[in-house]
Amino acid sequence: MIPDIGHYALMIALLVASLQAILPLAGLSGNNEKLFAFATPMARLQSVLIIIAFIILDYSFYVNDFSVMYVANTSNSNLPLIFRLAAVWGGHEGSILFWVAILAIWTLAVTFFAKELPLRFRSTLIAVMGLITAGFLLFILMTSNPFERLDIIPFDGRDLNPLLQDPGMVFHPPLLYMGYVGFSVAFAFAIAALLDGRLDVTWARWTRPWTTAAWVFLTLGIALGSRWAYYELGWGGWWFWDAVENASFMPWLIGTALIHSLAVTEKRDAFKSWTVLLSICAFSLSLLGTFIVRSGVLTSVHAFAIDPSRGLFILVFLALVIGGALLLFALRAPSIGLGEKFDLLSRETLLLSNNVVLFTATGAVLLGTLYPLVIDAMGLGKISVGPPYFDVVFVAIMVPGVFLMGIGPIARWKKATVPELTDKLKWASVVSIVSALLVPSVMGKFTPMIFVGLLMAFWVMSSVWVSVSTRLKAIPTGTLRQKFKSFGPAFNGMLLAHFGLAVFIVGVTMVKGYEQESDIIIKKGEIKLINGYAFRFEGIKPIRGANYVAKQGQFYVSKDGKPVTLLTPEKRLYLAQRVVMTEASISINPVRDIYVSLGEELEGDQKGMWSVRVYFKPFVQWIWMGCLLMGLGGILTIVDKRYRLKKKTSKATA
Amino acid sequence: MISLHPLLLAVLLAFTSATFAADKPSSPSTEARLKSLSTELRCLVCQNSTLADSDANLAQDLRNEIRMLIDDGKTDEEVVTFLVARYGDFVTFRPPVNANTALLWFGPFIMLIIGAIILIVTLKKRAGMPEPAGERS
Amino acid sequence: MKLKALVPLLLFIVLLVFLGKGLFLNPREVPSPLIGKPAPAFTAPILGDATKLFSSADMKGRVWMLNMWASWCAACRVEHQLLVEMLEHGLPIYGLAYKDIEKDALAVLEKIGNPYVITASDADGRIGIDYGVYGVPETYIIDKAGIIRYKQIGPIIPADLHEKILPLLKELEA
Numbered sequence: 001m002i003p004d005i006g007h008y009a010l011m012i013a014l015l016v017a018s019l020q021a022i023l024p025l026a027g028l029s030g031n032n033e034k035l036f037a038f039a040t041p042m043a044r045l046q047s048v049l050i051i052i053a054f055i056i057l058d059y060s061f062y063v064n065d066f067s068v069m070y071v072a073n074t075s076n077s078n079l080p081l082i083f084r085l086a087a088v089w090g091g092h093e094g095s096i097l098f099w100v101a102i103l104a105i106w107t108l109a110v111t112f113f114a115k116e117l118p119l120r121f122r123s124t125l126i127a128v129m130g131l132i133t134a135g136f137l138l139f140i141l142m143t144s145n146p147f148e149r150l151d152i153i154p155f156d157g158r159d160l161n162p163l164l165q166d167p168g169m170v171f172h173p174p175l176l177y178m179g180y181v182g183f184s185v186a187f188a189f190a191i192a193a194l195l196d197g198r199l200d201v202t203w204a205r206w207t208r209p210w211t212t213a214a215w216v217f218l219t220l221g222i223a224l225g226s227r228w229a230y231y232e233l234g235w236g237g238w239w240f241w242d243a244v245e246n247a248s249f250m251p252w253l254i255g256t257a258l259i260h261s262l263a264v265t266e267k268r269d270a271f272k273s274w275t276v277l278l279s280i281c282a283f284s285l286s287l288l289g290t291f292i293v294r295s296g297v298l299t300s301v302h303a304f305a306i307d308p309s310r311g312l313f314i315l316v317f318l319a320l321v322i323g324g325a326l327l328l329f330a331l332r333a334p335s336i337g338l339g340e341k342f343d344l345l346s347r348e349t350l351l352l353s354n355n356v357v358l359f360t361a362t363g364a365v366l367l368g369t370l371y372p373l374v375i376d377a378m379g380l381g382k383i384s385v386g387p388p389y390f391d392v393v394f395v396a397i398m399v400p401g402v403f404l405m406g407i408g409p410i411a412r413w414k415k416a417t418v419p420e421l422t423d424k425l426k427w428a429s430v431v432s433i434v435s436a437l438l439v440p441s442v443m444g445k446f447t448p449m450i451f452v453g454l455l456m457a458f459w460v461m462s463s464v465w466v467s468v469s470t471r472l473k474a475i476p477t478g479t480l481r482q483k484f485k486s487f488g489p490a491f492n493g494m495l496l497a498h499f500g501l502a503v504f505i506v507g508v509t510m511v512k513g514y515e516q517e518s519d520i521i522i523k524k525g526e527i528k529l530i531n532g533y534a535f536r537f538e539g540i541k542p543i544r545g546a547n548y549v550a551k552q553g554q555f556y557v558s559k560d561g562k563p564v565t566l567l568t569p570e571k572r573l574y575l576a577q578r579v580v581m582t583e584a585s586i587s588i589n590p591v592r593d594i595y596v597s598l599g600e601e602l603e604g605d606q607k608g609m610w611s612v613r614v615y616f617k618p619f620v621q622w623i624w625m626g627c628l629l630m631g632l633g634g635i636l637t638i639v640d641k642r643y644r645l646k647k648k649t650s651k652a653t654a
Numbered sequence: 655m656i657s658l659h660p661l662l663l664a665v666l667l668a669f670t671s672a673t674f675a676a677d678k679p680s681s682p683s684t685e686a687r688l689k690s691l692s693t694e695l696r697c698l699v700c701q702n703s704t705l706a707d708s709d710a711n712l713a714q715d716l717r718n719e720i721r722m723l724i725d726d727g728k729t730d731e732e733v734v735t736f737l738v739a740r741y742g743d744f745v746t747f748r749p750p751v752n753a754n755t756a757l758l759w760f761g762p763f764i765m766l767i768i769g770a771i772i773l774i775v776t777l778k779k780r781a782g783m784p785e786p787a788g789e790r791s
Numbered sequence: 792m793k794l795k796a797l798v799p800l801l802l803f804i805v806l807l808v809f810l811g812k813g814l815f816l817n818p819r820e821v822p823s824p825l826i827g828k829p830a831p832a833f834t835a836p837i838l839g840d841a842t843k844l845f846s847s848a849d850m851k852g853r854v855w856m857l858n859m860w861a862s863w864c865a866a867c868r869v870e871h872q873l874l875v876e877m878l879e880h881g882l883p884i885y886g887l888a889y890k891d892i893e894k895d896a897l898a899v900l901e902k903i904g905n906p907y908v909i910t911a912s913d914a915d916g917r918i919g920i921d922y923g924v925y926g927v928p929e930t931y932i933i934d935k936a937g938i939i940r941y942k943q944i945g946p947i948i949p950a951d952l953h954e955k956i957l958p959l960l961k962e963l964e965a
Contacts, residue, residue, distance in 0.1 A: 235707050237707075242702065270780075273796075277799060280799075281799075284803075291810065295810075295813075296814075297810060297813040297814060297816075297818065298813075298818055299701050299702060299818045299819055300702065308814045311814045312814060315807070315810055315811060315814065318807070318810075319807055322803055323800065323803060323804070323807070326799045326800035326803055327800055329796060329799065329800070330796040330797045330799070330800050331796075333796050341780055341781060341783075342777075343781075344774065344777050344778065344781070349773075349777060352773055352777075353770070353773060356766065356769035356770055356773055357766070359769065360762055360765045360769055361762075363761075363762060363765055364761075364762035364765075367757070367758055367761055367762065368758065370806075370809065371749070371755070371758045372818070373809060373810075373812075373813045373816070373818070374809050375754060375755075376813075376816050376818070377809050377812035377816060380754050381742065381754075381822065382742055382743065382744040382820075382821065382822055383743040383744060383749045383750070383754075383755070384696050384743070384744050384745070384746060384747050384749065385747070385749050385758065386694070386696070386747025386748070387694070387747060388694050388746075388747050388748030389747070389748060389749055389758070389759075393759070393762050393763075396763070397762055397763075397766055400766075517689075519679075519685075698821055698925035698926075699925060701819060711890065711916075712916075712925060712926075715890075715915075715916050715917075715920065716920065719917070738824070739824060740824070740825070740920060740921060740922070740923040741821060741824070741923045741925065742821060742822060742823070742923075743824075744821050
């Protein structure tokens with residue numbers, strides 16, 4: 001009975017969301033305030049209904065209601081509670097409901113926090129979000145109903161894919177979806193502006209915090225996904241340029257471009273058409289990602305079950321939403337004004353050059369991801385495009401971008417001069433080059449790739465230092481803390497985010513440049529020396545988990561006679577699906593990870609011995625620490641009081 | 655079976671097939687070359703894995719085949735050509751550079767240059783236009 | 792309306808066309824690069840009698856089909872009955888037991904019927920590699936000049952038999 005309530009809730013939500021969309025939009029031409037007034041209440045009602053439906057589905061997981069087909073397919077009574085609850089987004093039907101539930105959360109947020117927007121604009125905004133919600137609800141109800149029931153209730157469920165039975169599963173999808181779906185707000189802002197025919201700096205000021213918030217979630221979501229893959233998949237990889245990874249990365253790249261473009265638009269009332277186009281692109285890429293993951297068009301580790309009929313529905317939805325938005329853009333964009341001028345060499349130009357680089361990088365990722373499909377569709381055969389392509393092309397395009405990132409924050413608004421810039425940055429360039437040469441000589445290996453990576457990272461770090469020290473010098477009195485406070489969270493956030501990217505680059509460069517892999521065969525009691533560390537294998541311990549049995553290897557690791565850690569990699573047999581999984585064991589450290597993975601127990605004359613893989617990954621944690629810093633930087637920029645000014649003044653006048 | 659994705663299926667298959675050809679490691683230099691080659695090749699059974707990481711029988715067979723080719727004196731390029739001749743371009747993650755893939759390899763760089771040109775031209779054109787009324791600083 | 796502003800929409804429409812086409816393609820299928828090329832030469836022991844050999848050169852001047860199969864291959868059973876019927880109709884089907892154990896392969900043929908004129912054994916799978924086999928069953932149609940003209944990936948189903956295989960065989964025999 002309860003799952004049926006969930007189903008009805010979705011049906012009513014569809015009706016309400018349609019009203020949320022149609023009524024305010026109908027009122028646009030006549031500026032009918034009565035119709036505008038429907039937006040917020042309809043939006044809140046529909047969002048609550050969707051959230052109720054989602055809670056009901058999760059409740060079905062909680063109580064192991066296997067009469068619900070989706071629960072039977074994705075869960076199991078032995079599945080630990082936390083994974084049972086997270087399994088709700090483990091399959092297609094549940095995750096698309098989750099998508100819409102996240103959209104409901106953002107919709108609610110807009111109805112509560114966007115109160116300072118004029119009624120007409122706000123209602124249009126909410127109406128656009130209602131259109132998207134309605135489209136997804138229609139998709140769910142017609143092709144992917146998570147509340148479908150089974151006539152014969154199975155004794156137990158088929159269990160969640162063991163690869164997903166991990167804390168990563170609890171946090172990665174929510175963060176990712178908050179980001180992905182959050183770009184719908186920026187999209188709605190863009191559409192509302194186009195419909196209004198009016199676009200000014202206030203529009204940019206309103207859009208910025210929403211865009212940055214979505215961007216922060218996406219940054220953290222992607223980083224978490226990468227880290228999860230690193231420790232879960234057993235071979236220490238953290239990014240594969242897999243189609244679905246790219247599908248989340250492209251909105252992130254455009255989102256980053258958008259944040260920077262909004263800065264120019266807000267400052268100079270310029271390049272508004274371009275910013276609007278980027279807003280449309282960011283969410284369009286999110287929708288494209290949804291299509292790629294669920295249509296079976298591209299092979300991917302992450303893809304949900306292949307179903308061309310679902311793919312067709314999403315494609316039509318894509319065509320209508322994105323096509324409609326781009327058509328509106330073509331009709332209305334040119335009427336948006338020109339804005340103030342700035343010099344060819346200025347901070348504004350450097351921000352826009354960031355856009356050129358990021359836009360091109362996104363294009364490269366899109367091209368690489370879809371090219372196999374294009375070639376196949378044209379009957380020209382079948383090719384694969386993987387890391388050998390992306391690593392080369394993407395990095396080559398980003399290098400100039402990162403270089404300019406060191407200059408942008410130093411350059412003045414409106415007009416910067418070459419002598420001024422060289423003067424400020426000469427010290428930074430020397431430090432970067434020297435450091436980029438020093439580190440490889442200490443590590444004992446030099447390659448051009450390592451040099452360029454470190455050079456870019458140190459360049460950005462020194463540039464951040466120059467920004468900070470210049471500003472600190474300009475304030476004669478006060479404590480360090482007071483001085484930093486006076487910079488404002490926006491500036492501090494920007495520096496932190498840029499610094500975070502540099503940390504990320506250090507991590508990537510060091511790991512790729514210096515990681516080491518050893519394949520060993522070891523028997524109980526034996527000690528192997530790898531990279532100065534001694535690994536003593538003390539055999540296998542049988543252990544039992546909630547829904548698996550495992551063989552756990554005991555590896556005592558020491559260096560120079562001093563114990564470092566005990567690593568316990570496992571080979572698990574998950575009982576429900578009878579699937580074997582390797583669970584690596586990692587010793588984490590700011591300067592290196594030691595990563596051990598069990599291979600096979602050998603037979604024949606090597607009986608009783610195990611093949612084991614040992615990885616040394618220098619600075620690998622910097623990859624995700626850098627992403628965390630970027631996210632924190634983003635959060636800082638949102639809390640800047642510039643965005644809360646209106647509320648404060650209205651409080652003062654109240 | 656619907657949501658059982660390729661990686662797991664491969665593991666299952668590895669445990670159900672009759673013959674089990676184990677990897678036969680060769681000399682360290684051969685193994686090093688095998689590693690660098692196989693990380694750029696696709697496993698055709700578990701298509702989301704590289705030849706280096708896959709446990710599938712065919713992957714093991716192909717790794718051994720590559721070892722034989724390397725020990726035979728073949729260059730990296732010849733090894734890839736050998737596999738592409740049998741499985742097509744799909745087997746290598748590094749797309750070939752030919753007329754069909756010219757757009758793929760060179761498109762982004764051309765886009766970068768064109769983008770930079772458009773930006774500079776647009777800014778120069780703006781510089782020549784009159785400032786709109788009501789300046790904001 | 793400035794024409795420049797239409798560019799994003801036009802690019803998007805191009806993308807849509809490709810995505811739409813993509814829905815009807817199979818991204819996992821690996822087409823053979825050997826079509827139109829000479830069938831890789833091989834000599835293999837006959838299943839059950841290692842003293843006798845079967846060579847691809849033996850088939851020169853004749854149209855024939857090479858079916859890769861194995862006793863451990865579940866999908867091969869799907870097409871097995873059809874292959875038996877095809878042999879009864881006189882189609883030249885030759886089998887290659889891919890990475891199989893002889894006695895298992897013989898047991899299967901004994902149990903459910905032998906659809907092959909001759910079956911050879913590719914125990915280590917190297918002939919399979921030469922032919923680009925990545926998942927049995929796979930079937931090749933080879934013409935009189937020894938050129939591969941068609942590859943069936945996966946089991947042969949009646950639709951493929953009638954629409955593609957029989958017409959091609961007729962054409963090649965002529």
